[in-house]
Amino acid sequence: MPTEMLFQTHLVLGYVAWLLCFAAYIWPWLSAMDRVAAHRAIATLHSFRFFGLVFILPGVVSPDLPASFATFAAYGDFATGVLAMLALLTVRIRQLFWPFVVAFNVVGMVDLIVDYYQAIQADLPAHAGLFGATYAIPVIYVPLLMITHITAFYFLLRPHQNATRAVANEATAS
Template structure:
């Protein structure tokens, strides 16, 4: 099997264990949590996205990694991670927290979609070896990021029971 096919297989199969784990353990817990706490948990995971900057560190990635992929991926992750950190830091100021939650999820999901697009555009599977030490990021980390963005959007858009809305309003007033 060629390295390009192995990389594509890794990308696809990276979602399978995360979807199984997410469905069995994470999603039931997130759905049962207070909406703020669920988004806070998701933001905590995404707050580590600053390490996407490794895509532009010489010596960590190979010189043949397409800059058209690496640079936007690095800075998109960095921006998403900073927005997630800002969400976590602003949890006591609810309107600001929700603004940052929406912001990091929109920015983060768009970043991952653009990264997939650039991966195709710049034929990343053929240059997968140039990912070097960062090879595991798109295989292991990106799937759970995308899955949690989808979950975050679902949780943001689902109707809240009246009791939960009243509780959230009481908490914001205190």
């Protein structure tokens, strides 16, 4: 099987496996939580994105991994991880917590989208071996990160559950 096809198969199956896991276990757990707890759980996962700096660590990835991809991916992950940690540190200061939640999700999702774009432009799927030891990041870790960013935006944009319940209770009482 050609390298490009193998990489794309791994990537698609990474999304499929995480979506199945997410639907069965993570979504019910997150959706049962209040907004702050759900965003805190997502921020905890994303706080480990400092690990993306490994894309610029000599000896871990091939020196032929395009710098345009590696540098942006490394620092985008690092920035997202730091913003997620700041969200976690400010959870008791809601005026700071929510801006950090929005920031780490916007920066993180932009990072992943730009990484996908740059990987395609550099034809990385056909040269997936250049990832070296980091190969597992785009095929196993990135799908979960993307899914949780989408979930975070959903939770940010949906009406507050307490407000929804109050409206429903008011309608029932009428």
